[in-house]
Amino acid sequence: MTAPFAAAAAAPGAPPRRRSRAWGKFKHNRIAMIGAGIVLFFVVVALLAPLVATHDPFQTSFSTIRKPPSAQFWLGTDELGRDVFSRMVYGARASLMAGLVSVLIAMAVGVPFGLLAGYFGGWTDSAISRVTEALLAIPFLILAIALAAFLGPSLVNAMVAIGVSAAPKFVRLTRGQVLAVRSEDYVQSARALGAADSRIILRHILPNVMPPLIVQATITIATAIIAEASLSFLGLGLQPPNPSWGSMLNTAKNFMTQAPWMSVFPGSAIFLAVLGFNLLGDGLRDALDPRQEK
Amino acid sequence: MFKLILRRVLVAIPTLILVSVMVFMLQKILPGDPVLTLAGEERDPAVLDYLRDKYRLNDPLPVQYLAWLQQVATGDLGKSLRTDVPVLQLIGQKLPVTLQLAAMAMFFALIVGIPMGIIAAVKKGRPVEYVANVAALSGMSVPNFWLGIILIMVVSVQLRWLPASGYVSPFDDFWLSMKTMLMPALVLSTALAAYLMRHTRSAMLEALAADYVRTARAKGVPPRLVVLRHALRNALMPIVTLVTLLFGELLAGAVLTEQVFTIPGFGKLVVDAVFNRDYAVVQGVVLCVAVGFILMNLLADILYILINPRLRYA
Numbered sequence: 071m072t073a074p075f076a077a078a079a080a081a082p083g084a085p086p087r088r089r090s091r092a093w094g095k096f097k098h099n100r101i102a103m104i105g106a107g108i109v110l111f112f113v114v115v116a117l118l119a120p121l122v123a124t125h126d127p128f129q130t131s132f133s134t135i136r137k138p139p140s141a142q143f144w145l146g147t148d149e150l151g152r153d154v155f156s157r158m159v160y161g162a163r164a165s166l167m168a169g170l171v172s173v174l175i176a177m178a179v180g181v182p183f184g185l186l187a188g189y190f191g192g193w194t195d196s197a198i199s200r201v202t203e204a205l206l207a208i209p210f211l212i213l214a215i216a217l218a219a220f221l222g223p224s225l226v227n228a229m230v231a232i233g234v235s236a237a238p239k240f241v242r243l244t245r246g247q248v249l250a251v252r253s254e255d256y257v258q259s260a261r262a263l264g265a266a267d268s269r270i271i272l273r274h275i276l277p278n279v280m281p282p283l284i285v286q287a288t289i290t291i292a293t294a295i296i297a298e299a300s301l302s303f304l305g306l307g308l309q310p311p312n313p314s315w316g317s318m319l320n321t322a323k324n325f326m327t328q329a330p331w332m333s334v335f336p337g338s339a340i341f342l343a344v345l346g347f348n349l350l351g352d353g354l355r356d357a358l359d360p361r362q363e364k
Numbered sequence: 365m366f367k368l369i370l371r372r373v374l375v376a377i378p379t380l381i382l383v384s385v386m387v388f389m390l391q392k393i394l395p396g397d398p399v400l401t402l403a404g405e406e407r408d409p410a411v412l413d414y415l416r417d418k419y420r421l422n423d424p425l426p427v428q429y430l431a432w433l434q435q436v437a438t439g440d441l442g443k444s445l446r447t448d449v450p451v452l453q454l455i456g457q458k459l460p461v462t463l464q465l466a467a468m469a470m471f472f473a474l475i476v477g478i479p480m481g482i483i484a485a486v487k488k489g490r491p492v493e494y495v496a497n498v499a500a501l502s503g504m505s506v507p508n509f510w511l512g513i514i515l516i517m518v519v520s521v522q523l524r525w526l527p528a529s530g531y532v533s534p535f536d537d538f539w540l541s542m543k544t545m546l547m548p549a550l551v552l553s554t555a556l557a558a559y560l561m562r563h564t565r566s567a568m569l570e571a572l573a574a575d576y577v578r579t580a581r582a583k584g585v586p587p588r589l590v591v592l593r594h595a596l597r598n599a600l601m602p603i604v605t606l607v608t609l610l611f612g613e614l615l616a617g618a619v620l621t622e623q624v625f626t627i628p629g630f631g632k633l634v635v636d637a638v639f640n641r642d643y644a645v646v647q648g649v650v651l652c653v654a655v656g657f658i659l660m661n662l663l664a665d666i667l668y669i670l671i672n673p674r675l676r677y678a
Contacts, residue, residue: 204382207661208654211616212634216650219638220393296507300620303509304635319510323624326517333517337510345505352501 095357102353108346116162125153127160127313136329146331149321157313158339164314168229168298169291175233176240184244185271205238214297218306225308228301232294243286247279281358288354292347299340315340372665379658387651388429391643441648446640451648454633461531462630466614468549473556481564485572486591503558508617512551512624529626548625552617556610563606567599601672608664612657
């Protein structure tokens with residue numbers, strides 16, 4: 071399943087000139103840079119969580135139950151006396167990982183089927199397209215909830231559920247892109263030279279359909295982070311006592327009046343992280359997708 | 365035109381069949397033996413055999429599927445494992461609540477999203493467009509359950525303007541019903557309004573750049589009429605389809621909104637069923653939503669054929 075990605079990373083899809091032009095446009099897109107900055111911030115926080123956190127995120131204490139924000143507890147404490155800031159810092163790991171892994175699953179499932187459907191057409195295409203339509207008929211979150219419910223609540227199952235639910239979008243997008251490049255001259259010449267189908271797909275088609283896929287992946291990370299938070303909020307994601315932003319909100323909603331800080335901060339973190347990925351996705355679309363140029 | 369519609373209807377059939385297969389297979393990925401769960405403490409092999417026979421678990425999968433499909437086709441979605449109430453009846457009770465929520469949310473999304481999209485397109489490059497874009501991106505990024513919590517804290521707890529939770533039927537007390545549903549509907553509409561705004565904006569930008577708009581301008585049609593009568597009418601065409609399709613998203617969003625505002629609707633039914641491991645209900649709900657969505661999709665496409673003159677006379 072990982073082969074196509076390795077190939078995409080190794081094979082320089084576009085000539086360097088195009089890539090640097092895209093980078094130039096991206097660099098000058100202020101909104102995109104703000105998005106990239108936000109994403110980078112959360113990635114660094116998640117990676118360096120043990121250094122950033124001021125307290126042990128699991129340390130409960132009866133004497134510090136539901137304390138408002140103070141110099142000692144920057145963002146207050148929760149119903150078990152745990153430091154909200156430190157739990158949020160560790161929660162960033164769960165959220166970012168869920169976003170990233172779900173999208174990797176969605177792409178690992180969706181992109182190969184999209185390539186096959188678009189490249190071979192005919193029966194293969196009909197079969198794959200019908201299944202995709204059937205999956206798209208079930209709203210994303212409802213499918214994810216049903217899958218998470220049937221698979222059992224855990225972070226891994228939530229990621230699988232979100233990934234599988236998001237896969238049809240990648241099938242559809244990849245298929246459409248392949249249809250657009252299938253009859254291009256460079257594909258025709260490769261075929262005339264006698265290249266095998268697998269080689270044409272991996273070396274000639276895949277690199278050229280990558281840009282819109284990267285844009286879609288970035289935006290889907292944003293969707294997946296909200297989806298993971300939603301599942302955790304419902305109790306179907308990461309299980310206690312492990313911190314995730316969604317599960318923190320799940321308990322916080324019971325203390326809305328007594329401890330509003332328990333809800334305000336984790337929710338702001340979800341909002342900011344998702345906004346970051348959405349801004350980045352918009353910027354990448356402007357830079358990578360020439361058809362969207364204004 | 366009728367050929368087009370007929371073709372579209374025929375394409376929906378394999379999709380419906382596939383969805384039913386998927387929903388049927390959901391119960392098969394459940395870990396463990398369902399018979400052991402059903403039998404509870406009872407582990408008598410005779411009882412287990414009886415149950416296996418009763419639920420046709422000894423038959424091959426395709427046979428099981430066809431038997432299940434036959435049941436479903438007659439409207440029998442099984443019974444809740446908890447309350448023994450038929451699933452269809454449960455759905456019938458809860459659906460009107462969610463439909464009210466969804467309809468109100470759609471209303472807010474339309475009256476905010478479409479005008480915002482038009483303004484952003486007309487005022488391209490001005491601060492207004494920038495503000496509208498940032499608002500739309502924020503609307504897409506804010507988790508609606510969190511927005512609900514914050515609104516409850518401010519509007520219900522601090523200001524005491526609106527009730528924080530519950531549900532009142534509009535047939536019992538219309539204004540109280542609107543008041544209780546106002547906040548949940550606003551929360552549910554945010555992402556939708558953002559989505560509609562972005563689509564309206566790009567459709568309008570495209571329409572405003574079209575030749576017929578330039579012609580209209582050249583012959584001296586007032587700018588307001590150019591935007592509203594010439595550009596908007598063309599730009600709205602794809603939006604009509606989009607609105608029908610977004611009802612699916614609304615149902616999904618309603619799951620969380622209903623959870624936050626404790627509204628006894630469709631979404632609450634799913635979540636409660638999930639936690640009670642009431643799989644018959646989960647399965648029934650997913651099937652209903654999917655079939656409803658496919659039919660909406662079909663309706664959207666037919667509507668599109670009907671309102672699009674280029675297809676109407678095809």
